[in-house]
Amino acid sequence: MAFEGLSEKLQSIMQKLKGHGKLSEKEIDSALKEVRIALLEADVNFKVVKSFIEKVRERALGSEVMQSLTPAQQVIKIVHSELIELMGSTASRLELGQEPPIVIMMVGLQGSGKTTTSAKLANLLKKANNKRPMLVACDTRRPAAVKQLETLGTQIGVPVHHVEGASPEQIAKSAVEGALKSGRDLVILDTAGRLHIDEELMQELERIKILTDPDEILLVVDAMTGQDAVNVAKAFQERLDITGVILTKLDGDARGGAALSVRAVTGKPIKFAGTGEKLDGIEVFHPDRMASRILGMGDILTVIEKAQESFDVEQAKKIEAKLRKQEFSLEDFLVQLKEIKKMGPLGDMLSMIPGLSSNRKLKDLKVDEKQMSRVEAIIYSMTPGERRRPDTIDSSRKKRIAAGSGTKVQDVNALLKQYEETKKLLKAFGGGKRQKMRMPGIF
Amino acid sequence: MGILGLIGKGLTKTKEALSKKLGELFGGRDYICAEDLDELEAMLLQADLGQSTVEKILSELKSRMEADGKADRKVLEGIISGIIGEILSASSKTEIQIHKPHVIVLLGVNGTGKTTSAGKMAYSLSRQGKKVVLAAADTFRAAAIEQLEVWAERAGAELVKHKQGSDPSAVAFDAAKAAINRDADYLIVDTAGRLHTKSNLMEELKKVGKVIGGQVESAPHETLLVIDATTGQNGLVQAREFNKAIPLTGIILTKLDGTAKGGIVVAVSEELGIPVKYVGVGESAEDLRPFDAKEFVEGLFKVGEVDNAVS
Incomplete structure (x- = not known):
């Protein structure tokens, strides 16, 4: 019995109740039943849960469902904000201003x-x-x-x-x-x-x-x-x-x-x-x-902050410029990989992303850190010219690179493919078209 | 007081807490009805029993209440102890064959009491005249080796250790060799606490298991997950993940002398069929006791005792 995301559960219950307007008592109660179980499964004490649910119910009764939200989302929103209020809305620091020691x-x-x-x-x-x-x-x-x-x-x-x-x-x-x-x-x-x-x-x-x-x-x-x-x-x-x-x-x-x-x-x-x-x-x-x-x-905010901390803004700008000029090379690719590495073990990052944290299949997915060093070895086995112009790498060069990095030609091929895909992805994010970057929704 | 009596002492807390709650639920009446079910559910959950067991109890109760919409205390307790007892005793049926050296590996998340349990176990086996080798395979936590050293001395067991930061598999290897060479009856391996979410550390644990298996045939013979009684629903996830890394043969439920109820072991037994083998009920060397499923359940819901204990 894995923890399903509360939001998913609520969505399924409320799918039939798509009407907007005021939240009905019935909607609220069926939603809160799920909230209650979710909180209990999260080990919140049952008495705390009880008084919390009562409070949320009071606030939710008769509250308008915002245009942009479904009733389920509305309930979650109220639950979420009440939770934050209960936990104290801002980070609290130590009192260190007193006389030493x-x-x-x-x-x-x-x-x-x-x-x-x-x-x-x-x-x-x-x-x-x-x-x-x-x-x-x-x-x-x-x-x-x-x-x-x-x-x-x-x-x-x-x-x-x-x-x-x-x-x-x-x-x-x-x-x-x-x-x-x-x-x-x-x-x-x-x-x-x-x-x-x-x-x-x-x-x-x-x-x-x-x-x-x-x-x-x-x-x-x-x-x-x-x-x-x-x-x-x-x-x-x-x-x-x-x-x-x-x-x-x-x-x-x-x-x-x-x-x-x-x-x-x-x-x-x-x-x-x-x-x-x-x-x-x-x-x-x-x-x-x-x-x-x-x-x-999940803890999407931590993921975002960690990513922000680890990514070098200057570096990112340079890469964006290079992309525009179609100059994104394998060297830049390596820099990108290292940036991602800085964010900490990839497994930890994945587990903080909503949806992924509860997805058992993905949880078992191992992000191979050894793979990273293999990629580095392959790129370092290329000549500077090859790194800038990967399209010049033909099969005999591939053989040489594989031998130099202690890998197989298939590994080199895989890397080149990955590089091409990253290039495409980066283009979609930052380059030419400037598509809206979509973060996974919290609700 | 016999051994079983002493377990009872540790379990009193569990019993009192849950049974006191049941008393509140009945509140002077001699039956409960449909309106009380929500409250009952909350109470059962509060013992960290877990949703699936609780649902089982509730649905059984509902079917018993169909006739007149009521259930008396005897019926309720019968259902609860029947279901929990069945889960716990079903999982405890497998007999462990004792080898020589009999290798026991203790594992679990940080801070559950692995080192202390290893020490207590060595102490109790030594007192039974067995020759015990302790392996300090927690090479990560600062002073874990020293802590086990103190226990080894208390128990009169031999300790195999390396420096802090060394490879736990190497410790396990040497310890297995030592256990064979010294003709020891038991080898108890204390491993570092690790969160089940850290895949590299779980791999390390697998390696420890493999290395031991390479030295002693069919070892490790027992792999015991140490769970703290205060642990909530995450205990089930822990058990699942550790069981994947090294198939578990049992559970040690520690710190049962507090107010925590340890109900999570029921969920673990139910889903994974892993029996509870020992309970930790105190800080002294004698406070590791064999677990008795029947007594655990009886202790939870004995009516007469309950009312006395509560008042």
Whole structure:
């Protein structure tokens, strides 16, 4: 039972109800039934779902269907905007303006990713905010937790404070007290992860809070968490009055309904999203994108932004000019391929595109990164003249190129064909006719 | 308290939560009717049971309610435990034959408790007088090797390790050799946590499996997916993908001592027929317990106990 896109499901239900005008109660209810299931399948807590659906229903009743939309789209639109509102409509940042040292306390269940996230956050604040962070290993319980933080600290060049044999409270306190003296203006406390019903842990965290007076207390939540997310969030909120949430493991394919539950229960913003195992895998959390993801509509905005970041504007202009002059060569083709490579593993990109994320066949499709290096080898085995004028490449040249690049003539042929197709495609986008570029629709 | 009693302790949370909900549903009446079905559906979903199992329960219930539009608590619980019990016990029928060395590979997404489970398993087998070799094939996560080292010491098991960042297949290879040479009874391989969406990491896992198979005949004999009880519907996707990479023989359901209900294993068992083998119910070495399907279900819905536990 794969997750079908919610929008597809709704379309099929409402196909018969194409009439415009006011949304009828019947239309709304049948649509909301699907929305409800979609949210539950995305792991949004059922109580949160219930109150959310009631709210949407109220707003949808009697609302005009816009000319351009079908009733199904109208309902989705309302659902989407309500979701964004519930999640907080803008990205929320850390409070870093206070007097140094700034203290950030990380809390959460075991296995949610506190230690890795602590290091990622230190790395981010060091690079983006010119902070001089210090990591503090307060998890004295889990075997090798201190060692883990120390290893990560070394990787990002951030010192790790730990006192062997001391209590977590003492370690935290001494770190905060000594931070400024050792030239550190930001302290990140990595606390022990245990269950939220573990009274001993909660008291320990409360004591650390009193002793260090943190500017931020961030709850680290695994994006794959199910219905229990509300209990966890509630417990940490009640005991520690957290200031924000970091959602981890968002690079997987979990729909992340926990985000909505946590937000609804705590009322606190989700500030960051953890993506990937590398230490730069952390980004500012965008509620609007999360709303799309929970609804199973993919994360098209992230795709677009990533593409924008990676593509060199100047480079793109040059290529456009070349296309106009019919000068797009294999060298340019290679540059294009490298640009695409910069956007990250192609598989990751594909999974963020609506429709593709739920398409099982496409999901299994492997984008072969080795293929890329083969293409490079083939192009580098050509003479500069051949690269500029691929039409001069005859069969004996093909044989030579194949031998030079350690490939087969078929590979060379395939590449040349791909090049021709890319040329056509680029022309359609940017060159002569200037066709309207169509992004896949969100609804 | 016997072993089964202790599992019961871990499962109490599951039982309390779901049964308390059932109590609310009945709200003083001794039956439920058609209007209550939506609420019941939500409750079942809340245990992370998954849509397909829940639908099964509801349609069965509806057909039982056809006569007078009502169902009492006994009927309802009979249906629920019947369906869940059937799913869980159907998948647990396959017997695992013990080899020597018997190779067990633990796998799963990040942070579910693979290393801890490997350690607990080694501890319990050593206590039974078995000779255990642990393989630190999580060469990615910082200090994962050190963490397993601590467990190996506790368990009195031998640890085969390489440096962090080295090839996990090489670790598996050496560990398999060591297990054979030392005439070990068990080889437990701890692998790095990986998201099932990362195809390169899934390939790496396949390779680990192949390398072990090359050393020990018909190994790995058990491949256990470690799932965190807090996991939601994504657990099913995880199981599907890991099962594709290396056919799974079982599940370890960890962190069941919290408030999470772990209902996702029912969905996994239902779709993939993979049985739950062990449950993790605490942090100490003894807290990994064999899973008992019948008891799991009984624990969920025993009426008398429930009412006492709730009040």
